[in-house]
Amino acid sequence: MSAPPAAAARYAGTRVPRVEDPRLLTGHGTFVDDVVRPGMLHAHFVRSPLPRARVLDIEASEALALRGVRAVFTARDLNPDVPDAPRPPLAEDEDEVRFVGDPVALIVADDRYIAEDAAEPVLVDYEALPPVVDYATAHESEELVHPGFPGNLVGEFGGRPAEELAEVFERAAHVARETIHQQTYAAVPMETRGLIAEWSRAEGEMTIWASTQTPHETRLFGSRLLGVDEHRIRVVMRDPGGGFGQKAVPQREDMCVLLAARKVPAALKWIEYRQENLMSAGQGRHEHGDARIAFDEDGNPLTTTFMDYLLPASTEVPTIEYGHVESPGPGEGGYKGVGEGGAIGAPPAVVNAVADALAPLGVKITRLPVSPAFTGSTGTRRACSPATGGPSPPRSRCAAAGSPSPPRVPPPPCRGTPEPSCRAR
Structure with a gap:
């Protein structure tokens, strides 16, 4: 085998000092919730308490009467702005909610606590429907999670x-x-999902501060969603606070915040609670x-x-x-x-x-798992060899029971000339 590249030899198996730790450990990190914009407003979602139900009506007049509440957006306000999506941002009237935590309304208020308090007086009239509980038997159910997919096979x-x-x-x-x-x-990242969207009406541009693993995809997503050129979307990614894959793709709540930001007079911030993260994040x-x-x-x-x-x-x-x-x-x-x-x-x-x-x-499998050192040292892809010298036995006798098992690390080289039929068996 050829010698590894110099860069690989320098870093592989070597302790590499982390350059970001002092800043984070001394409290100098910057997360989405640390960002404050002038006149910034705050968002909170009203979510379904049922695993499956039809939304008959949403009454938000009492919430709108609360001091500090700026808007209550429902599907009628946001969904028409979406060009095309498998799932709309919010559950629509006469449509169904499909899990506990499915968002049905977005409240915008002067601070986070007012927005959360305003969720309680929002009255949603649900018609409960039988849920599909187990995915393993969902293909046998007559109930459909999504219309148009028989057997719930999507x-x-x-x-x-x-x-x-x-x-x-x-x-x-x-x-x-x-x-x-x-x-x-x-995934349970230390920092839950969150973003701030600030729309500049005069320039037709949006700036997004996001806790994301994919800032470039977030920009492309915002461009497609809002119908503006990509260069008019700016995404600022500071310290993501963990993601583990959960923050790799923008989700429905992100759609709602971006759409609602164009309808309010200042930047709009949404920071997810831990309970929301466990219920509603992917x-x-x-x-x-x-x-x-x-x-x-x-x-x-x-x-x-x-x-x-x-x-x-x-x-x-x-x-x-x-x-x-x-x-x-x-x-x-x-x-x-x-x-x-x-x-x-x-x-x-x-x-x-x-x-x-x-x-x-009377057959026993040995030398598993196959280590990179084993496959690399022999130059061939072999996973068994005769236990004694001489020609290899037929493949049905490879590593027969009773033969001594070779040590795994480092494995000895195959002795004799293995038959092609014996490789990897």
Whole structure:
């Protein structure tokens, strides 16, 4: 293998001093809630207490009568300004709320506390509807989270048709199956979501102070939403206070604040409460996958190889069918990567299922996981070798039970000349 680049040798495995810590640890960080603009107004959302209901009417006259309340925006005020979106910013009259915490109105007031107090007298007439509780059974429910999506299936993609593999599994002597579940994850950043939007009517420009992981996407999003040129949107990102993927994509509350900022005379600030964050911010994962591998009577994989799950090449990725089923919730968002969590957890679970299936055959899987040092030192992608010198055994005898297991770190080189059929098994 060639020597690593100088930059990699300099930083890999080396303690690198963090340059931002002294400023943050001494209280000199700047977060969105630290920003104050002249005459700034504050926003607070009225949210649904029901997981599913039809909005019949919203009465806000009592809230508007409170001193310091500047406006109460509902779907009639904001939604018509949206050019196109799968979900409108606010739940509309005769439309449905789809989870506990779904925003139905936006209150603007002189300070945050007045805005929060004004939420209580806003009267929303709901017609409760039966919710779809479990995504795993949502495809069987007659109730729809979103109209027009039978079985609550809103997206899917498939690989090789399952019927093409049916014969393989039918004639297989052994089939290993495993179901891998990923629970719901909440990012819970130290600083919740928040932004300040200030619209300059004379210049037709907007400045946004945002707690975001993607300031450039926030600018593009604002440009598309408001129908103005991108160069007329300026995004200021200070210290984001954590994100973990939750702040990578603007969400519906951000839409509301940007739209409402053009209708008020000063900058508009929204800072999310922790309870709102847990209810309404995007959550990660909440999924499961079913995996299976077919073997013949000698323990040889008929549908894949172990290496497919360890170091796959583009031509070796197993057949995958994916479906996204909706149930009440704010929607799935990133959490430390989108998809990696389920993908990384699946291989060891599948390999464990394979090991259980092969145990009655006297076959044992060794040298797992395959380390980068092992694959890099040998120059080939091998995951098993004969336990004694000489030519490699047939692949069904690789790492047979009773053979001594080599140490994992560092693994010894393969002895003899491994057969191509024995690699990665």
